[in-house]
Amino acid sequence: MRWLAARTNDGADSIRSEALREFRFRGEPFALMDMQRGIRKPAVLDAALSFRTVYRPDGAERPYDDGVGLADGLIRYKYRGEDPQHPENAGLRAAMARRLPLIWFFGVGPGVYLPTFPVFVVKEERHELQFVVDAVTHGDIDLASGLERNLKRYITVETRRRLHQPIFRATVIRAYGTRCAVCALGHTRLLDAAHIVPDRDERGVAEVRNGLALCKIHHAALDAHILGVRPDLVVEIRQDLLEEVDGPMLRHGLQDRHRQKLMVLPARRDERPDPGLLEIAYDAFRASA
Template sequence: MSDDFDFRLREAAMDWLAVRTNDGTDPIRSDELADFHFEGARFRLMDAQRGIRKPKELSAALSIRTVYSPDGASRPYKDEMGDDGLIRYKWRGDDPYHSENRALRSAMEQELPLIWFFGVGVATYQPIYPVYLVAEEHDEHQFVIVHDALRGLVTASAHVEERLREYVMAESKRRLHQPVFRATVMRAYGTQCAVCALRHGQLLDAAHIVADSEEAGIPVVRNGLALCKIHHAAYDARILGIRPDLTVEIRSDLLIEVDGPMLEYGLKERHGQRLMVVPKARSEKPDPEMLLQSYERFLTAS
């Protein structure tokens, strides 16, 4: 197939995903991916059995996949951020000449955009796109990935200037970790606010129990809460606290304050009440130790 076919296919696939996922905000189920058609024919964007999708019509990989694993379970291929702030994607197996590794290498050499389907639930994926492979680390059996926003800014290196490294890390978290964290938390909470059960996804955030700026603030669902924007802001401002037993508290000075209906019904009325929504799976419920760490800070502001 021609380079023009490759370009049109990738562009059409990413445009379609933008529509189906609200510009990459929402996850997509694997069965929904079957709806994609290109030039009148159904075309698979993700390989159901393999981590790397290389269509026979193309000379290089089109997409990569990271399977979902519940918190605490290890993935068969561990994809992590390096010291330089860049993300790594593991080879298929140990053979550098495996057809799938060669397909990734070809995408890197041609500087082609890829779609990364990151598992956030059973048969549910958060698409991250476009991403590019910018280097290969043979000894570690992995490729180095950057989001389009970082393309051309850095290459894989252990000697990145500190301020640039901090920026790259922040961007990598924002472009990959945050969408994946949000999608995982929203799925676990059924796209409802834990405090008030509001269901409108556009008004909900995935809040960290322990801030992601702290060492313990890892982007996993047990360190997350689905909160509406009001309750998220109140939680971060230490106006609202959540005890390890999942009981909501409102800061004492707010309880005696007289204001409008939002304070009265949106905050004060929730004082002493249990969270209205919690994940069903025990492995996804809020971590009590993380809640305690956050609650103790709430008490210092009360």
């Protein structure tokens, strides 16, 4: 996990599957993720080490229906096959019994994964052929007990936030080639995944077509309605900012981008911004002027 943290900005950035092959344990190559199966249970260990959820484009189905429970916000991870005693399922069960930390590799592109760690298997739902995985680490809190309503709601919201935001970010940053859509800045630590329609809006889904990779300046400008993006992918800057006289950041970073096309777009057309969502956001930008 320390090795992963050093290579993924403490889990904020994704990693390619070929980069995972660089990991060494006691000087020897050691796979952190199973490239063929969902659950990685090394022969030399008596419990699982990691599990993965394969990438799917928006609207496509995964071979296993992994997901987040609506009631408690926790991850549901499907068995390998239907046999509870399959060695890989037994490996996850052993990790649950011993409360061992695991790594969850979530696919955010072909051969690209966002590692979430540590996560813990906290329960097994045999009738549904799945395990329940906690990505927030509640320690010894029993989610089945009588938690107060506000505390349970907080835990659920925090779980979803920790799961969805990094996955959304990694997917969007990967789609835009790790560059700002407005200015093409390519430093990953200075980039954010901006929602076109905010996630507090029911239309603000955490999908790549509702996202723009933006540097922190342009993300802040978008959120403040200083910068807008038209449905035809042209940038506009609010009129009062165009009339303001200030330093080079205002002139080159904002004013010079007025009525210019986005500099970077995803290579895949099905990952480019949704025109309908851009229109909603652009209307909000114009209304704030």
